[in-house]
Amino acid sequence: MSDVPLSRMPRLSWQQGLARNRRLLVAVTAFIGIFVCLDVISPGPISYFEINFLSSNTGPLAFAAMGQTVVFLIGGFDLSCGAVLSLVNVIMALHTTDSLWSQVLMCFAGLGIGASVGAINGFFIAYMRLQPVVVTLAVMFIILGLNLLLMPDPGGYIPYGLSMVFTGDLIPDGFPAALLVILLALGLWALIKRSRFGTALYAVGSNEDAAFANGINVARTKFLGYTLAGTFYGAGGVFLSAQTSSGDPLVGSGMLLLIFAATILGGTRIGGGEGGCLGTVFAAFTLMLISNVLIVLNWSPHVMPITEAVILLLAVIGASIGRDTSLAEYWRVTGLKLSGLRHRSLPSFHGGARANTGKLATSWTPRASDELSGPQLWQWTTKNWDVLRLMVPAWTLLVVVYILVVAVIGGESVSVHYLNSLLTLGLFLAVLGLGQGAVVLTGGLDLSVPHTLAFTGVVLAALCNGMDGPAYWAVPLVLAIGIGVGLFNGIGVVLFGMPAIVVTLATNGIMQGAGLLFTGGIPTGRSPPALVWFFTERLAGLAPAAWFLIGFAGVAYVVLHRTTFGRRVFAVGNSARVARLSGVRVDWTVLGVYVLSGFCSALAGVLMTGFSTVSFLNMGQRFLLPAIAVVLVGGTLAIGGRGHYLGIFGGALLLTAVGTLVSGSELHFAWRDIIFGIVVLGAVLTLRERAT
């Protein structure tokens, strides 16, 4: 063994070292920049007290974001982190007593709770081969419900001693304890990073197949990675409890976006393999200090969402600047094209090969199957089983939930009226499901839905103000706005090569700010009566909106499964590279998908305005996660390439039916979240690809 020469890493020149750590450098520079800037503009020098306060206040965010960093490194994505923070906080606030033992024990219990949730995530992702987004979304729903069952409203108590361990002074007026805790965690991370396990984490994130080929146990690495991440969330929860000295079941949920922002700003690449916790911690500090800067700038609160979005975008652009970006590539190609134009050397000048359009001139007839026998229906199902099985869980669960509704509530549930309610309420999720579904099919995610929906709604209501006349141009106008938003997202993803999550998150913030600025914070106006009629009239027992949904489902089916665009979406989702080599314009397809999603958000905004008769700035918020859930329950693979609109449609009706079940029965409302989570997880479990 000892004879084998170990290949040593060559020493890097400082330029190479710089290039390697560019992402970290951006994070550190951002922090130093904002810190120096603050020091200069603040009246006095930054005091020790401020540093101590900043450290203890950043602690929870830093720890949670470190966990998210680990997840990002192995190519994952964790929506459950905010909920875990709350869970640890709630349990600690409820059960910690003044005795020293109890305090120590509860700290470890907090870590243990985080680790257990992480292990649950890891088990489903690593060993059951489910997609991270699905699993963590489901786990998030379940934990949110659990938190509310455990602690219905804020309260509880954390002993003073525990608080001081995390937020007091290590050296009075010299060194804050919080900073020490963070440094210890970073030290621990440095050790992990240099261990075999750490190498495995980066290897799995960079290229799973290569890691596997090199003898790394991919499944175990992922499982342990999620468990480690969960432990970090647990530590974040303990820190949070110490810092706030009390429990609040909602405190973690609000942190979710901030956690993502810190991880991304810290230079960890979405998709894995690059980054680390050091940058994340710097980014967490930077994000906290932004509040201080905004105080000095004294801008209108309505600009705040836009400011945060722009900072996020700038950070990501800053971290990825260089020659190997997609923008540079497009610039190069455009240059080539221009010079081709000048030298008349482009294919078009040579009357180049033309693709056959229209029907292919073949004369084959379908051969009667000699392998399948039995009734036609059976043959048909066997042939189409690959597609059908995607829809089975959603539709089966829909039937089950419906039977429960009839059995538990009864009432009007066996009637056209119930069908009408199901369709009109499911309409919004079905519409959003098409846009989100198409995006997910290409392997992306559109988080800009909530405020695109709300913005189009408030603009429409303001322009129409209760009259049908303006609707003829206002509805197309707001739909065009939706398309514009989609274009913006698409350009960010395609041209700038930014992660979809970042771009759409930023767009969401910009649209929120746009809504606030457009309305001055108070939306006015009312929906045109025609849109209200859409939901209140009955045509043959069903509202026009219900008929519209049936038509919409048909159109959506055709768009996704019977057009060239739809085929390209699936091709891109299966493998962008193969699609490109097969002559699919990947960039245009991805752009098209985001445009479709923007259009669907706007359409849902128009419909929601009609449904509500007025519109509100926050009316889109409640649809984002359910719409993603609908897409996943409907059989869509979260990394793209597999799915069916009729499955998504079934998922939309299923979640709506669950809503009617919870609203109509005497179940505690927290169960709605828990049932949502179980339904999502259950549906996706049955859809699991067999291990190959």
Place this chain on the structure above:
Amino acid sequence: MRIRATKRLARWAIAAGAGIALAASVTADKAEAKTEDGKFLVYYSMSYVGNAWQTEAKNTVIAMAKAPQYRDRVELRVQASGPDAQKQIQQMNAMIAAGADAIVAFPISPTALNKVIRNACNKGVVVAVINGVTEPCAYVVKIDGVALGDYRTQYVIDQMGGKGNIVAITGVPGVSYGEDHHKGFKQAVERHPDVNVLAELVGMWSHSEARLKMRELLATKSWADIDGIVAQTGCYTVSQMQVEDGWWPDNPIIPCAGESANGNRLQMLPVDSGIEGALGKTGQSIGSGLWAVSYTFKTAMEVLDGNEDVPHLRWYTGVEVTQDNVKLCENGTAEEFAAGCNTIKPGIVPPDYAIDFWSPQVPELGFRAATEGMLDDET
């Protein structure tokens, strides 16, 4: 060659940095004026931006700071932190560092802010909070959620004749005021064995959410099954839905006790008044205290002015409006409200617009305060 280029770059960077710092410090100098020109620097830390109520609350505080007794003595600055407690903590601490004399806060969490508030108190900064934190050094202006929930529910049960099916539309789960209100609801229902809770819908203090949840309920139940509704927010919407569904005018609107939305009050006006949206319904509208936000600002000012008798906890109740005392305003000036009107004409404000910005405790504020952040006599 390269070294020289780097050096030049560094020089530029330093120059640019200094320029930014200089520009920023000029802005900062203006902020510093608070002690030199003898004005109090008061910050309003709002957490969440994004619904009409929060915007109205912000506007009323801005208008209140312009009242004659404060105009020349106060510089008010408004900041929002978003839905994250940690950021609000950081923001409030930055306000302390910026030299705030007082902070008026709408807390995202009743418990998480305690530490920063204690810190503010230690530094002599007055902290006044709307609807409650548990830190005793803060000046808290608070509505009694349990009492309000009980009172509203009792009203509805009385209208129901003490029996029948009642529906509760609650607030945001996990937020104290909403949970307290629901405790009050349950407490009142328990006193009446003939009253059956048909459903508890999570309304999220949003009319669109109340409508969605109500539609979910109506998928399996009908209006005939419901005898009374208690809504933290949503009376306007559920009454409107009864009109859309054709339940009204054949049947009376189901009694509902809830929010101070203008639409809710307009619906109480008699149908023959000819006012758009009037349904002649029986109902009760008590605000959850929009006016209390500007009253909290007043409380902070009282403390700053050296009044040592200001209690650390001030309970408040809303003004009750029913079909018996609902009265339309002409222009919505503060004087008119003082004379007893309590509803704004339709079309001027959206139906979900909270109308309880005026109260005897804040007699300065008229309709323009909530919409534009201006006093009545301002141009």
